[in-house]
Amino acid sequence: MAKQYETVIGLEVHVELATKTKIFCGCSTEFGGEPNTHTCPVCTGMPGSLPVLNKQVVEYAMAVGLATNCEITRYCKFDRKNYFYPDNPQNYQISQLYLPICRNGYVEIETPDGPKKIGIHEIHMEEDAGKLIHDDWEDCSLVDFNRSGVPLIEIVSEPDMRSADEVIAYLEKLRLLIQYLGASDCKLNEGSMRADVNLSVREAGSETFGTRTETKNLNSFKAIARAIANEQERQIDLLEAGEQVIQETRRWDDNKEYSYAMRSKEDAQDYRYFPEPDLVPISISEEWLEQVKAAQPEFRDAKRARYVAELGIPEYDADILTASKKMADIFEAVVALGKKPKEVSNWLMVETMRLLKDNNMEPEDLSFSPEHLAALITLIEEHTINRTVAKEVFEQIFREDVDPVAYVEEKGLKMDSNADELQAVIARILEENPQSVADYRAGKQKAIGFLVGQTMRATQGKANPGMVNQILIKMLNQ
Amino acid sequence: MANIISDETIDYVGILAKLDLSAEEKEQAKKDMGRMLDYIDKLNELDVSGVEPMSHVFPVHNVFREDVVTNGDDRENMLANAPEQKQGQYQVPKTV
Amino acid sequence: MKINHMTAVELGKAIKAGKVTAADAVNAFYDRIGLVEQDINSYVTVIDRETALRKAEEIQAGIENGTLTGPLAGVPVAIKDNMCTAGVKTTCSSKILYNFEPTYTATAVEKLERAGAVIIGKTNMDEFAMGSTTETSYFGETKNPWNPAHVPGGSSGGSCAAVAAEECAYALGSDTGGSIRQPSSFCGVTGIKPTYGTVSRYGLIAYGSSLDQIGPVSKDVTDAATILEIIAGYDPKDSTSVKREDYDFTAALTEDVQGMKIGIPRDYFGEGLNPEVKAAVLQVANVLKEKGAVVEEFDLGLVEYAIPAYYVIASAEASSNLERFDGVKYGYRTENYNGLHDMYKKTRSEGFGAEVKRRIMLGSFVLSSGYYDAYYLRALRTKALIKQAFDAAFAKYDIILGPAAPTTAPKLGESLADPIQMYLGDIYTISVNLAGLPGMTVPCGIDSKGLPIGAQLIGNCFEEKKLIRAAYTFEQTRTYQRPAMAEEGVD
Structure with a gap:
């Protein structure tokens, strides 16, 4: 009979912190600069340069530690990790080994068997490496140190996860906590959140761990799930064949859907x-720790409860709105501008979610200003545009963050409220559709819907539907 | 000499330190390191149990920078020192 | 008085008084360099005279319009070649940095420049400050101005020789295990290794980061205190820089040791100490006693453990600090290589000299898996004990007096053959770095071979002023002795 295996997974998650400057120098962390334009003697390892720690990094690390129920190490230090690689300008990375800033925490995830605690072994602060670009033509690599020295925290979990689903749930939970803290945008595809998977398999019921491997280069939740499936299968195959798993680091190639050992x-x-x-x-003094604690934001559970209790949002909606910090921020900002919570929620729940899906985007990618959504809602409230037009305008807001007032003006999208003109159009529609008119007059109330539709089409949707209805009824009853 | 340094050790340290020693240099290095370690073993005469390792002489802590951008772009000057550069980047032998 | 013969402060006064110009001063030292540099080799780089003269004119204008009022404005200075100087080659006397031009200037050097110093060159040193003779330099050894058959000491041998040979008015050196104090002793000049954290290390190319300090090398105590006052100061760019209460070192230039308690560690005067050195240093004690100090012998303890602890700590830090020299970002890259790791290995093997490689290997080994606790942590624990021994001593004494080195300058070529023997020469200076203390060398005699002898004063942390006071008081009893070669030549 085939043996039953259990998969044991621990994660090392690197998160780029959302500081303005690097961890040890005053260089900008901004994305997208020309290569090496955000560098200085410190982050390029020039001889004689010295690091000075960015205080914000410590505060973000503390905040993440508090949010993940960690003990904050009151006296912590940095250590050097020595290894040669061209993206590592000093050939050592400043990190924390002996006294990391946070230890012994956990986050709780939902599983089919109910809530489960995933232990966090430690969180430490360190510097990111530069970027290597491979030049196939000249058979060389090129180093850009713009990312060198960008602050990272590494969150090391206990080997508490047993499936890819648990891993994804854990990552989503971490990501949300960190986004709520504003400590990082945690984008896997851009590398501001990276997860290395430590995985081993053992016979079901065994108390001891098997030999684990570490898999790197996982740039999406899908890649993580695929890599886990692949690695557990590879290890089980080895064991079934009577071979041993080698403790090693492996690199995942998501295109080829396989991993290879990074041995040298x-x-x-x-x-x-x-x-x-x-x-x-x-x-870290008691006072400092208290300050950071006091500055912790309202996390998802509290926010969700407040939306339901204070803003009258249905639980389901509140759940979705708070599933992304960005979404919740936009929601609250528009509500703060005086718009009805339910109306705002509808725009986010329906149109926004649809557009995100159509464009294969994450809520964190949203870039429109709350003011523009609020203005759009105002335009509807004031009957300047109808809902059909409003959806069209919203697409523009979603894409380009256009100012809806100016846009409606410029494109001539205002609702036609000129009764005389509308009356002329409706007169023509009635003339063209004698059957419908007759049906209505014969008591088929539903026929009016068709006539409204025809009118709206004739006015390219600009007519005020309420007014169309009113005039139609009046004229039909004449 | 109490500390005998093997070829393997010298090769291993060579990998760590990225130093390629000639056969002659290796022999010398084995001797030098062995003698140095013999000498360093003198530290074993001291009872250091219960003594905290001291990395910093002074109890200075919490030296921080504020999170404010202070550096501009000095790429051209810095790259001027690079043995090989291309398109604003440091050129190295292929890493993959 | 000849310009070259003046102390830095004397020259600064003469310039301020309009008796000489900053340009005259520059010319005097360049002429001197032209005359003696080929015999001494103090410099790795001499900045071209035109550049220095332009700078001198700028400074002269500043002095005349009253914007530059400092005591050393217009005075030419030499900088050890491990301190970064923007646009001026900074080599650490190593092939691996043979062409490196920093994009920035070390804080200590910047402070001198702001005070109106004219930098005329970068001085020779043991490669990456690893050595006690300045013979490990890639750019050739420096010779002792007192006798060119002898070494100037090291690693700041170029700075000390340049001051003794009067190729500059004063210089900056750096001291990780005695690298200012020992060559000062061998060259008959005055040098201070300040309390750790007193002078910024920003821009000082690191050897042993927890031990390195920049300090002055000069002809007398007044100069040393004056220079230190300029270069010292808290620097937000150096996290290990200390905010001190007092930086007014020149306030201690008083002839007063009345009641000062001076400890003479018996452990510094035992076996291995040359009798002539011993006699000269004990004579310093006598002089200070006559001036009112209370002199007492005592046992410091742990002296023999300082060297092994030092070599573990310094080599470990150095092995890491020197990893950045890899042929990627600056400096030397090997000509022929096959792939990345081959490039690394060849670059480093060809770029570093034997002594540097020896320490990198040792440092990498003591940090490697399985040895960290046995070597590195044990050395850090020993360091703590050494610090405690000094704490106990300074509970009783204001300063400690001893030799700076067991002998006077050895002959060229005698030291490198036996590294451990050479390391033993640092026995009186090394523990001062481990404990972060200030130490100072003052010339106190000439031996029968005609070579200078230096006495070392050691103070408690942040008590440079006591050292300066004692050194100044002693200095009043003698006149500055220059090597014969400095008496000759042009002005």
């Missing part, structure tokens, strides 16, 4: 960690 005789994997002599320890 030049990599001794002996990082020679020692305390960073160029930085002094961090001592």
